[in-house]
Amino acid sequence: MVAGPLPAPSGPGKDRLRLWIRLLRASRTIEAELRERLKKEFNTTLPRFDVMAALYRAPEGMLMSDLSRFLLVSNGNVTGIVDRLVSEGLVARARRNGDRRTSMVRLTEEGSRTFATIAAVHEGWIGELLGKVSEDDARRLTGMLTSFRSNWEGRE
């Protein structure tokens, strides 16, 4: 998957394959760096940051299945991450009156403060790590990736 430089394949369809390989290497490289910094600076993990980011945008809370869909990870996965965030006091589950199968998951006040702090630093990291990409190219790239994404909406 993360195949690389050497044989430089050619032929029809190879351009997309090469694009995919670059895309994957780029995101893995950045992800690895972020993971390491989150660990060192804030003693947390990327998945926990992801969950907090989602919840921060939803003050009213989210269902577990909302989180799972939004973050593109499985249900069981979210259960574990939220469990850990709860035990750290950063997130709370609130039982609902209407539907006793579900619970609203929210950031606690501490979770909200903590996330705000990390997010500010995080944005600086991204600026640094993507520094070589001009704001112009960034917008153009984002546009391409968005149109790619629309290919995918409403699949599953």
Next chain:
Amino acid sequence: MVAGPLPAPSGPGKDRLRLWIRLLRASRTIEAELRERLKKEFNTTLPRFDVMAALYRAPEGMLMSDLSRFLLVSNGNVTGIVDRLVSEGLVARARRNGDRRTSMVRLTEEGSRTFATIAAVHEGWIGELLGKVSEDDARRLTGMLTSFRSNWEGRE
């Protein structure tokens, strides 16, 4: 990290943040689809495919540490994946005369045949999944991601 559509942040540096989010969502979406297909069609996993892809390009074999560096994953991780590939008969470790700490890891004949089969189908999948990206845009995007990458070489 995989934050999304709703509040559409603005301000200096936000373009790069948005790019990163799109990049991550795109690669996770594709990765998830590939993982699922590899499992269903070939009963294998992405990490194993990655290792086999690396070894396929290196008929003379690779050291564990080469694999680790090339695939951007930790040493210990490679040990586990290679162990499983060995137990499946797809990969072999060959002790070396010169240095008894190391062993050359290669595809077996069966591993080579198996990988060739999967890789052909895999390339088709990528063509399908990235179908909406024109070959032209693919080349352009690849170029941008490459120049980004040069920002990173020789860091660690």
Next chain:
DNA sequence: ATATGAAACTTTAAGCTTGAAATAATTTGC
């Protein structure tokens, strides 16, 4: 030769991840 340190690899513990099975609550069709 032999200590010292570096290199290559494995092991370990903790956490992330998935898909599938299990539980529980709600909704639907009769």
Next chain:
DNA sequence: GCAAATTATTTCAAGCTTAAAGTTTCATAT
């Protein structure tokens, strides 16, 4: 009303992942 199907979540087993600690081997300098 009640059985059946659906929905929301958790649990589980297997595998992936990392960082850190441990083992073995090699290289170097005395």
